[in-house]
Amino acid sequence: MTIIIKKRSIVKRNQIYIAVILYALFMNFSVISKAQVRYEKGDVFFEGKLWYRVTSVSPPEVEVTTKNSSAPYWDNEAEKPSGRIEVPETVRGMTVTAIGDYAFSETNVSSLHLPATVTRLGSYAFYRCNSLFFLNIDGVELIDEATFAECKILNEVSLPSVKVIWKDAFARCPDLSKVYIGRYALTIFSTAFNECKFLSKISVHPENERFYTFDNILFNKKETSLLLYPNYKSEHEYRIPEGVTAIGAHAINNKVFLKTLYFPTTLILLNDSALRDCRGLTRLVSYEPEPNHFQLNDNVFGNIDYEKCELVVPFGTEEKYRNAAQWKKFKYIIGGSNVKVKELDPSGLRIYPNPSRGEYWIELPWEDARLCVYRETGEIVFTQSLKKGKNRLYIDTPGVYMLRIETGEGQITRKLVVHP
Structure with missing residues (x-):
């Protein structure tokens, strides 16, 4: 009786060993098969929660895409991405470099995390993403046509690394109120923020050229x-x-x-x-x-x-x-x-020394102002912004100049003499 029990336990243990080995072989084969598949440009595959399209074989690169290549991009609502989206840096040994055209269009994506490898957001990629509220896309260099157009609750946008903002990129975003443009921006298309009816604040990195x-x-x-x-x-x-x-x-x-x-x-x-x-x-x-x-x-x-x-x-x-x-x-x-033009009250305004050999200080009593420097002929030499308090002014060519200081309330004019 004891011998029979021992044999049964040995058989059961061997069966477990075999099952574990078979499972390991299956998983290893699955991983190897995905990694060793030879992809061609244009191939589409599903991984995790997202669809990807191969955009380059050498170097191996992919973009996030839609299930179907043309509208309708999804077979049903359940297939659409939603909630928080985490885009990986690599998938199946290929680098994710872009969010393709229409990739999240008309979905319920509410927040977005992109790896540093993603530099382009395609046309209509987030069109009508009506759950997206705040956007900070550090690393992205190109925002294509209508990428975020008509996102109903998008309120604030920070674009620290963007170089190009294409036409209608944020058009008709009714709640968009604040936009920050980073130091690298080179091109902003004229209709990029068209019909953003609540847009009130635009700021640019001071080192933007x-x-x-x-x-x-x-x-x-x-x-x-x-x-x-x-x-x-x-x-x-x-x-x-x-x-x-x-x-x-x-x-x-x-x-x-x-x-x-x-x-x-x-x-x-x-x-x-x-x-x-x-x-x-x-x-x-x-x-x-x-x-x-x-x-x-x-x-x-x-x-x-x-x-x-x-x-x-x-x-x-x-x-x-x-x-x-x-x-x-x-x-x-x-x-x-x-x-x-309303003449500003000169109380608190000081410009000194005058005359000088080119260096002046302007003490400004107003919060923000704009300075325009003219020659006596009326030719504009340059303009610059002034802040409340002490501002440095330097003119390197001797002569007589007119300074016009403008604020939203009016302007004031003063003469300046630069000695050789």
């Missing part, structure tokens, strides 16, 4: 082009700074708050749809005596109400403007001898 913000308004670094005036900026009046020569395409589309807009004397070009959706605008002020001095591209004024928005021009030039094809739609063209 292409872009600059002042008072949450986006300019090129030289401050000669106004690129984006936030749709939800609440001031009723805006005086475009002197030195600006161009207003970018779709740059000023403030539908609600902006009522009066002043053109600078330096303005020449208004690009396509530059003021298209300024529906609340009731007063447009130009100091230019020659109406044909301006180059107005397609649909500059778009939805402006020509019967409610008065055009104020230099006194004595009204008839010229009425006869100019690009301005004659305005019903009320008024001589502007009464158009005056």
Whole structure:
């Protein structure tokens, strides 16, 4: 009896050993088979919770993609990714370098973690991801067309490493209010933030070589082009700074708050749809005596109400403007001898030493201001931003200069002498 029990226990133990060995062989074969599969460019496979497409064989690279190559991209709602998404750095020995076109389009992705290897987000990749609230995509260099368009609750975007933001990348995101652009940005397409009706704050890394913000308004670094005036900026009046020569395409589309807009004397070009959706605008002020001095591209004024928005021009030039094809739609063209810029209270403003050999200090009593330095001939030498408190100014060429300091409340002018 004892011998029989022993034999049975030996048999059972051997069966367990065999089962373990078979399972190990199966798992090893499974791992080896995945790793040793020879993939071709364009192959699609499923791993973990995501679908991938091979984009390069040498070096081996993949992008996150959709189950189906064309719409409908998923066979049913249950197949769509949702919740928190963790994208791995590698899969089956291949590096994940991109999120492909439409990869998470119209899904319920709520948060996103991308590895440093992902540098591109494809067209419509997160289109209508209506659970996505905050976005920080460090490492990504390219955001393609309409990548995050129409994400209903997306509120804040941080783009520390992005170099290119393509057209409509964040268009029609109704809750988007804050955007941070990092030091590496090179190209921002004119409609990248189109119709973001609650956008009020735009900031740029101070070391960015292409872009600059002042008072949450986006300019090129030289401050000669106004690129984006936030749709939800609440001031009723805006005086475009002197030195600006161009207003970018779709740059000023403030539908609600902006009522009066002043053109600078330096303005020449208004690009396509530059003021298209300024529906609340009731007063447009130009100091230019020659109406044909301006180059107005397609649909500059778009939805402006020509019967409610008065055009104020230099006194004595009204008839010229009425006869100019690009301005004659305005019903009320008024001589502007009464158009005056408010003079700032000089209390607290100090500029010293004056004269000097080129180095000056400006003590400013206002929070933020813009300085424009002119020669006596009226030629602009340069512009720069000023902060409340002590600011350094250096002019290296001897001569007599005019300084104009502008804030949202008005301006003040002072003469400066630079000795040899």
